[in-house]
Amino acid sequence: MRPVKVMTRPRTARYSYAMEFALDDEQEMIVQTIRRFAERDLRGWAADADRAGAPPERLHSVATELGCFVDAVPAASGGLLDGPYSHTTRALRGFELGRGCAGLAALLETNVEPALAVAAWGTAAAQQAVFASLARGGLASFAHDSRGNLELDEVGGELRVSGKLGPIPALAAASHVLVAARDALFLVATDAIVRQPITPSGWRAGRWATATLEAHRVPAELVLARGEPARAASAEVLSWIRTSLAARAAGVATAAMEHAEAYARDRVQFGQPIGTFEALIRLRDDALTGASAARLMALYAAWAIDTGAATAGDAASRARVHAGDVVARATVDAVQIFGGYGFVNDYPVEKLMRDARAFEALYGDERLGRVLAARAG
Amino acid sequence: MDLFHDNPMLQGVRQMLGAFARQMMRPLAIKHDQEESMPWDLMKAAQGVGMSQTAVLDGRRRLTGIDEDPDPTKPRSQARIAVVASEELAWGCAGIALALGGSSLAASPIARMGTAEQKQEFRKLLTGSDAHGHIKIAAMALSEPGTGSDISGLKTTARPDGSYWIIRGSKQWITNGQSASAYVVWAQTDPAAGRAGVRGFLVARDTPGLIPGKKETKLGIRASETAQVHFEDVRVHSDLLLGGAHGGNGPAGGLADTKKMLDATRPAVGAQAVGIARAAYEYLLERVRGGAVHGTPMASHQHIMFELADMHMEIAASRLLVHRAAWMADHHLDNVAEASTAKAHAARTAQYVTSRAMVLLGEDALEPGHPVEKWYRDAKIYDIFEGTGQIQRRIIARQLTGQNPT
Numbered sequence: 001m002r003p004v005k006v007m008t009r010p011r012t013a014r015y016s017y018a019m020e021f022a023l024d025d026e027q028e029m030i031v032q033t034i035r036r037f038a039e040r041d042l043r044g045w046a047a048d049a050d051r052a053g054a055p056p057e058r059l060h061s062v063a064t065e066l067g068c069f070v071d072a073v074p075a076a077s078g079g080l081l082d083g084p085y086s087h088t089t090r091a092l093r094g095f096e097l098g099r100g101c102a103g104l105a106a107l108l109e110t111n112v113e114p115a116l117a118v119a120a121w122g123t124a125a126a127q128q129a130v131f132a133s134l135a136r137g138g139l140a141s142f143a144h145d146s147r148g149n150l151e152l153d154e155v156g157g158e159l160r161v162s163g164k165l166g167p168i169p170a171l172a173a174a175s176h177v178l179v180a181a182r183d184a185l186f187l188v189a190t191d192a193i194v195r196q197p198i199t200p201s202g203w204r205a206g207r208w209a210t211a212t213l214e215a216h217r218v219p220a221e222l223v224l225a226r227g228e229p230a231r232a233a234s235a236e237v238l239s240w241i242r243t244s245l246a247a248r249a250a251g252v253a254t255a256a257m258e259h260a261e262a263y264a265r266d267r268v269q270f271g272q273p274i275g276t277f278e279a280l281i282r283l284r285d286d287a288l289t290g291a292s293a294a295r296l297m298a299l300y301a302a303w304a305i306d307t308g309a310a311t312a313g314d315a316a317s318r319a320r321v322h323a324g325d326v327v328a329r330a331t332v333d334a335v336q337i338f339g340g341y342g343f344v345n346d347y348p349v350e351k352l353m354r355d356a357r358a359f360e361a362l363y364g365d366e367r368l369g370r371v372l373a374a375r376a377g
Numbered sequence: 378m379d380l381f382h383d384n385p386m387l388q389g390v391r392q393m394l395g396a397f398a399r400q401m402m403r404p405l406a407i408k409h410d411q412e413e414s415m416p417w418d419l420m421k422a423a424q425g426v427g428m429s430q431t432a433v434l435d436g437r438r439r440l441t442g443i444d445e446d447p448d449p450t451k452p453r454s455q456a457r458i459a460v461v462a463s464e465e466l467a468w469g470c471a472g473i474a475l476a477l478g479g480s481s482l483a484a485s486p487i488a489r490m491g492t493a494e495q496k497q498e499f500r501k502l503l504t505g506s507d508a509h510g511h512i513k514i515a516a517m518a519l520s521e522p523g524t525g526s527d528i529s530g531l532k533t534t535a536r537p538d539g540s541y542w543i544i545r546g547s548k549q550w551i552t553n554g555q556s557a558s559a560y561v562v563w564a565q566t567d568p569a570a571g572r573a574g575v576r577g578f579l580v581a582r583d584t585p586g587l588i589p590g591k592k593e594t595k596l597g598i599r600a601s602e603t604a605q606v607h608f609e610d611v612r613v614h615s616d617l618l619l620g621g622a623h624g625g626n627g628p629a630g631g632l633a634d635t636k637k638m639l640d641a642t643r644p645a646v647g648a649q650a651v652g653i654a655r656a657a658y659e660y661l662l663e664r665v666r667g668g669a670v671h672g673t674p675m676a677s678h679q680h681i682m683f684e685l686a687d688m689h690m691e692i693a694a695s696r697l698l699v700h701r702a703a704w705m706a707d708h709h710l711d712n713v714a715e716a717s718t719a720k721a722h723a724a725r726t727a728q729y730v731t732s733r734a735m736v737l738l739g740e741d742a743l744e745p746g747h748p749v750e751k752w753y754r755d756a757k758i759y760d761i762f763e764g765t766g767q768i769q770r771r772i773i774a775r776q777l778t779g780q781n782p783t
Binding site for chain 2: 146147148166167168182198199200201202208210268269270272276277278279280324328332335336339340341342343344345346350353354357358360361362363364365367368371372
């Protein structure tokens with residue numbers, strides 16, 4: 001018999017550097033810091049913020065020190081961004097924030113899309129208005145007209161908008177809302193509209209609102225793009241927020257199973273800790289498998305955005321589809337593992353089940369969006 | 378299987394309670410969900426349509442005005458009436474339905490195991506108004522903080538003291554726990570006897586040592602009250618021991634009887650889950666009929682319509698399972714596996730339909746007070762109470778092989 005010859009191939013850069021899972025020092029530091037913040041502060045605040053339907057007053061000062069709220073605002077305009085924005089770092093952070101509290105995380109992440117969009121496509125006046133507001137500690141929000149319900153008219157060269165915005169988080173407290181609609185990406189200054197603050201069942205601390213616009217005049221300086229450039233810009237903004245949502249959803253799913261696992265270790269029924277029943281091991285395992293995949297899909301989408309890969313938009317959308325499924329399933333199953341205790345709000349998981357919904361519903365049904373995009377060809 | 382045909386009695390129940398659900402329950406559902414309050418006025422009004430708090434003691438007569446055929450070999454109709462009624466009421470609002478029917482959890486063991494005197498005492502305890510001017514209601518106290526799915530490990534004890542029993546222990550997740558005027562409490566009378574030693578007692582609210590505990594804030598079914606109840610050396614006369622002094626593990630009294638009772642109510646619990654699923658499905662269908670996506674009718678999209686078709690299939694399957702289990706019960710057939718199958722399937726359907734309906738409705742469903750969001754929260758309990766989904770599968774598995782898988 002001839003000896004088997006092992007083929008060896010020199011490792012080329014193409015194969016060895018295409019995939020890199022290690023964090024750089026700055027990312028490592030950010031993840032550690034945000035993880036501590038999420039586990040200690042956000043989880044500590046979550047139940048009260050949920051009951052009150054409002055964030056704790058300390059949230060803003062503590063999170064600002066950690067670099068939230070102004071991380072996407074250029075340093076020259078009072079923010080922290082010096083150089084290109086890292087969506088990968090944001091996804092790493094979003095996962096940890098999601099583990100802490102989805103409602104508070106929504107506030108901590110809300111400024112990113114408006115700040116980056118204004119920096120990329122905004123007029124000098126729009127940049128000045130939005131950056132000044134954010135640098136002063138303000139909030140901005142994002143709305144997506146996913147079903148084409150907004151009416152856009154051009155009157156004398158000026159954009160007029162009618163229809164309903166939201167429900168979306170942070171709108172109740174925002175100075176501006178970035179709106180991605182058919183053929184237009186624009187800002188609405190909230191002092192020019194009437195908002196209805198609401199407190200939904202999930203992300204209750206998220207300062208939600210709806211707003212009904214009636215032939216709202218959008219000043220030319222607040223229009224970021226129209227026509228084909230607007231469609232491209234909106235797609236880019238949506239890839240950012242979808243990636244962030246996916247990362248946060250993976251965090252919520254992970255947190256749900258962390259709580260459930262701790263409970264199942266101590267709870268004894270039929271003479272054994274319930275966490276040792278195969279059926280519950282399966283629930284936990286499937287949830288964590290899904291959450292791991294969702295986290296990696298979010299990180300891949302973020303990396304694709306950061307590197308300008310053509311697949312970024314699709315990757316972000318797929319990450320969001322999967323993460324939405326995962327967080328819905330994982331939180332329902334965490335309540336199941338807690339049994340009767342899962343159904344009452346002395347324990348953390350019923351809140352997570354309420355929180356899960358927004359990850360699928362916000363900014364539109366992701367699967368429907370994909371179907372429509374595929375048919376539009 | 379007369380549920381498939383126009384059985385006039387079941388049609389009548391369906392129509393009457395369907396109308397009650399639409400006209401009386403739906404308008405109140407969101408308010409009581411948001412306020413976490415009991416629908417006391419409606420509970421009083423419901424007595425007029427046969428839903429009195431002691432209705433279970435009256436059997437079939439309560440809804441149909443006709444008594445069961447006393448011949449024990451003839452099929453009954455109770456279980457089928459219960460599933461038809463339960464679906465309609467839960468379609469209106471599962472929380473309110475449970476508030477309307479909460480007392481039946483206590484009335485069932487009284488009806489099944491109680492002596493004529495105990496039935497009389499139970500009726501007496503529920504006559505008139507309570508201190509708040511509300512109608513009087515009852516609670517059954519079985520679950521305990523450490524005893525959820527595994528009801529054999531009850532810690533609450535009852536020890537004899539002359540012609541009295543002294544009850545001590547705490548109960549958890551008790552429907553009507555805070556507001557009840559009468560309680561049926563399960564306690565261990567003879568630890569050496571294990572399950573056979575667990576017996577039920579009828580206890581009046583004003584008995585010293587009976588202390589209602591904290592009312593729970595719940596994810597769903599918020600119009601129904603759930604609370605802890607503490608029994609601190611509560612003295613109960615032995616006349617109020619269900620099944621009588623020698624009940625033991627015999628035909629009346631004891632935990633075995635309670636488990637049979639849970640088997641018997643499972644189809645109706647499943648039917649409630651079907652009612653929630655149907656409510657969400659119908660709501661979505663209505664929106665889809667009039668809705669548009671980027672100018673095209675929602676109903677023209679397979680993405681949406683095939684999901685509705687899937688929901689339709691699952692709801693139909695759940696309802697058939699529930700009806701089969703009820704039909705078997707009425708025909709005196711062993712329906713343990715079928716009842717568990719129906720309950721677990723219906724619970725899954727209710728969760729699936731409400732969850733997907735929320736996604737398809739988009740951001741609108743996130744608005745406070747949105748009915749589908751409420752139904753999503755209400756649906757979850759059906760996979761937990763009256764035997765979790767895992768317990769139902771365990772029961773089914775045991776029927777398949779005779780073994781309890783762990």
